Amino acid sequence: MERAIKKYWPVFVLPTLAAFCIGFLYPFCQGLYLSFCKFTTIKKASFVGFKNYIYALTDGAFWHSFGFTTAFTICSTLLINVLAFSIALALTSKIKGSNIFRTVFFMPNLIGGIVLGYIWQILLNCVLSLLEQPLLALDATLGFWGLIILLCWQQIGYMMIIYIAGLQSIPKDYLEAAKIDGATNLQILFRVKIPNVMPSITICTFLTITNGFKLFDQNLALTGGEPAHASEMMALNIYNTFYSRTGPQWKGYGQAKSVIFCLMVIMISLVQLKATKSREVQQ
Amino acid sequence: MKKKILSAVLSVAMVSALLVGCGSSATTETAAPAADSAATADGAEAAAPAATGEGQVYYLNFKPEADEAWQAIAKSYTDQTGVPVTVVTAASGTYEETLSAEIIKDEAPTLFQVNGPVGLANWTDYCYDLKGSSLYNELTSDSFALYDGDEVKGIAYVIESYGIITNVELLSQAGYTVDDIKSFDDLKKVAEDITARSSELGFAAFTSAGMDGSSDWRFKTHLANLPIYFEYQADGIDTTDTIKGSFLDNYKNVWDLYINNATCAPADLASKTGDDAENEFADGQAVFYQNGSWEYANLTGKGMTDDQLAMIPIYTGAGDEANQGLCTGTENYWCVNAEASEEDIQATIDFLTWMVTSEEGTKMLADTIGVIPFKNAQDTTNLFVLNDRDYTAAGKTPVSWNFTTMPSEEWKNGVGSALTAYAAGTGSWDDVVAAFVDGWASEYALK
Numbered sequence: 001m002e003r004a005i006k007k008y009w010p011v012f013v014l015p016t017l018a019a020f021c022i023g024f025l026y027p028f029c030q031g032l033y034l035s036f037c038k039f040t041t042i043k044k045a046s047f048v049g050f051k052n053y054i055y056a057l058t059d060g061a062f063w064h065s066f067g068f069t070t071a072f073t074i075c076s077t078l079l080i081n082v083l084a085f086s087i088a089l090a091l092t093s094k095i096k097g098s099n100i101f102r103t104v105f106f107m108p109n110l111i112g113g114i115v116l117g118y119i120w121q122i123l124l125n126c127v128l129s130l131l132e133q134p135l136l137a138l139d140a141t142l143g144f145w146g147l148i149i150l151l152c153w154q155q156i157g158y159m160m161i162i163y164i165a166g167l168q169s170i171p172k173d174y175l176e177a178a179k180i181d182g183a184t185n186l187q188i189l190f191r192v193k194i195p196n197v198m199p200s201i202t203i204c205t206f207l208t209i210t211n212g213f214k215l216f217d218q219n220l221a222l223t224g225g226e227p228a229h230a231s232e233m234m235a236l237n238i239y240n241t242f243y244s245r246t247g248p249q250w251k252g253y254g255q256a257k258s259v260i261f262c263l264m265v266i267m268i269s270l271v272q273l274k275a276t277k278s279r280e281v282q283q
Numbered sequence: 284m285k286k287k288i289l290s291a292v293l294s295v296a297m298v299s300a301l302l303v304g305c306g307s308s309a310t311t312e313t314a315a316p317a318a319d320s321a322a323t324a325d326g327a328e329a330a331a332p333a334a335t336g337e338g339q340v341y342y343l344n345f346k347p348e349a350d351e352a353w354q355a356i357a358k359s360y361t362d363q364t365g366v367p368v369t370v371v372t373a374a375s376g377t378y379e380e381t382l383s384a385e386i387i388k389d390e391a392p393t394l395f396q397v398n399g400p401v402g403l404a405n406w407t408d409y410c411y412d413l414k415g416s417s418l419y420n421e422l423t424s425d426s427f428a429l430y431d432g433d434e435v436k437g438i439a440y441v442i443e444s445y446g447i448i449t450n451v452e453l454l455s456q457a458g459y460t461v462d463d464i465k466s467f468d469d470l471k472k473v474a475e476d477i478t479a480r481s482s483e484l485g486f487a488a489f490t491s492a493g494m495d496g497s498s499d500w501r502f503k504t505h506l507a508n509l510p511i512y513f514e515y516q517a518d519g520i521d522t523t524d525t526i527k528g529s530f531l532d533n534y535k536n537v538w539d540l541y542i543n544n545a546t547c548a549p550a551d552l553a554s555k556t557g558d559d560a561e562n563e564f565a566d567g568q569a570v571f572y573q574n575g576s577w578e579y580a581n582l583t584g585k586g587m588t589d590d591q592l593a594m595i596p597i598y599t600g601a602g603d604e605a606n607q608g609l610c611t612g613t614e615n616y617w618c619v620n621a622e623a624s625e626e627d628i629q630a631t632i633d634f635l636t637w638m639v640t641s642e643e644g645t646k647m648l649a650d651t652i653g654v655i656p657f658k659n660a661q662d663t664t665n666l667f668v669l670n671d672r673d674y675t676a677a678g679k680t681p682v683s684w685n686f687t688t689m690p691s692e693e694w695k696n697g698v699g700s701a702l703t704a705y706a707a708g709t710g711s712w713d714d715v716v717a718a719f720v721d722g723w724a725s726e727y728a729l730k
Binding site: 042043125132227240247248 | 379380383386387401402404405406408409494496550551553554690691692693696697700701703704707709710718726729
């Protein structure tokens with residue numbers, strides 16, 4: 001097999017590399033250049049230097065959205081991973097119909113964010129209206145928890161699948177040995193299972209953190225940033241900078257914001273990867 | 284052991300490939316309506332090369348309600364002349380995004396629209412000077428051309444009116460006629476009387492003033508036009524970078540009337556949509572419905588007849604109410620893409636000229652778009668447009684559309700969310716005033 005890989009690696013690498021260059025590298029570089037420009041469309045851009053960055057970094061609404069997004073990411077990362085891991089544990093113990101449950105839990109992930117956002121908006125607004133509470137668009141705290149509920153519902157199933165794969169790859173003899181040594185279930189969980197699924201935890205936290213930061217569709221559909229930008233996350237803030245103002249300078253401001261945003265996400269996920277990777281154990 | 288890890292990693296990779304799939308399907312859904320019509324565009328583009336050299340037309344349409352009619356007329360024009368005409372309609376509320384994306388393509392729209400001076404600021408580089416063109420020469424008045432300096436950058440293609448659409452049948456059941464409503468006080472008296480007797484009558488005074496994105500423009504833009512109009516009138520100006528808000532109390536009066544005499548509780552308005560209000564009105568659940576002449580086709584399509592309908596002015600208790608007409612104006616200007624090839628520009632102008640001069644074109648415009656400001660315009664059957672004509676004939680002054688001078692979408696959104704919060708009781712009227720007055724100044728300062 002290794003010889004085959006050595007021989008045929010271009011067949012495997014080149015298509016992806018090409019896609020990466022066309023779909024990511026080139027637009028990213030162009031975006032970087034545009035963040036220093038004033039433009040209406042990407043073909044008509046004039047260079048303005050750091051003006052866009054100065055505006056972006058002094059915009060209060062942008063920083064507010066950063067705070068909101070950070071709080072949201074922390075909350076959703078914790079909840080999604082804890083719940084997904086618990087469900088994975090439950091579904092790897094021998095219970096009846098675990099395959100059906102796995103499918104059912106995974107299904108919400110197959111629905112697009114916009115559709116989910118509108119469905120949950122109707123659902124949550126109905127509940128809030130019955131409870132005589134202000135609707136989602138009126139209260140940023142409710143909007144925040146609405147988004148958390150929505151994202152949990154959507155992503156737990158997906159993370160669960162990754163955790164199940166991790167849990168199933170733990171060698172049976174480890175667990176048996178622990179049992180024979182008289183370890184309690186809790187001890188087995190924390191001393192054997194969790195250290196052994198660290199690779200899955202690394203992947204899942206990485207995915208949830210980046211998903212939390214980049215969340216856009218659900219935010220747009222569920223709260224639309226209401227009331228008055230209070231529930232606006234960074235991606236939506238950038239979108240609004242682009243499209244709800246008049247004049248070519250706004251596109252540049254939005255572009256600068258997105259570059260800052262991109263760098264933030266990359267930095268945060270690198271730190272997280274390093275932190276969880278160091279806890280991974282060799283089997 | 285290594286093998287197992289490998290298989291685990293592989294399966295993870297497979298599932299993440301699936302996620303990528305999901306991710307991209309989610310984005311297509313956001314853009315679905317645009318993509319839908321783009322599919323038709325692709326079809327037409329495929330057919331286009333047959334007629335190259337002649338030029339072609341690609342119209343990025345703004346009005347979803349007129350999409351079908353545009354598709355039909357484009358096909359008919361192509362059948363008659365051989366010039367390919369593609370019409371793509373941007374999904375409601377995404378025109379700017381769609382235009383920004385489309386205009387940089389090789390097959391860019393040759394024809395698009397802007398909504399007035401503020402919208403033109405973004406696109407003026409892309410607008411072909413239409414002065415002296417055959418289309419420009421068909422205009423009944425120069426005031427329907429959108430100027431940037433000396434250049435004609437846009438041509439208004441429709442004149443619309445809005446006001447309070449009234450179900451006269453229900454109004455008479457409540458014991459009134461439209462003639463009883465001649466001022467804000469009359470309107471208030473009638474509305475509050477209907478509310479008091481609503482359980483006995485079986486209907487409410489107003490449809491829900493929904494503040495969902497599909498409906499909030501009726502209040503944050505159209506209703507907000509009235510205090511702006513009266514202020515401009517009082518000060519003798521037609522645009523300003525600092526609004527004083529002298530008529531905001533009148534705005535509050537109408538808004539209070541709308542939210543307190545509606546089909547639903549004020550707190551529920553945040554989630555009510557445009558369709559909700561339309562259906563409530565068509566189902567006879569309410570007497571009054573603030574909307575415009577473009578709504579005529581939808582209402583008659585839902586089974587309402589001319590005998591049931593009338594449009595009355597939005598009285599706010601400001602200005603000379605005895606002589607107030609409907610709000611009439613335009614925010615739709617055709618612009619021809621200056622970056623398109625000579626042939627395409629000519630083909631586009633020819634197509635538009637045909638639209639406003641030929642029997643078929645003017646009929647389609649009269650039926651689905653409304654009154655057009657061109658010499659050969661056909662008479663319309665749109666009742667609300669006829670209402671507007673009657674008001675003007677009776678010597679009433681139409682309220683002009685000053686919302687084209689609103690500083691930005693951001694300003695409208697600010698006013699909209701303040702109105703929503705005020706209706707639900709989570710915000711005060713002072714917030715609306717702040718969003719209106721301070722927001723105006725700060726948005727203009729940023730331009």
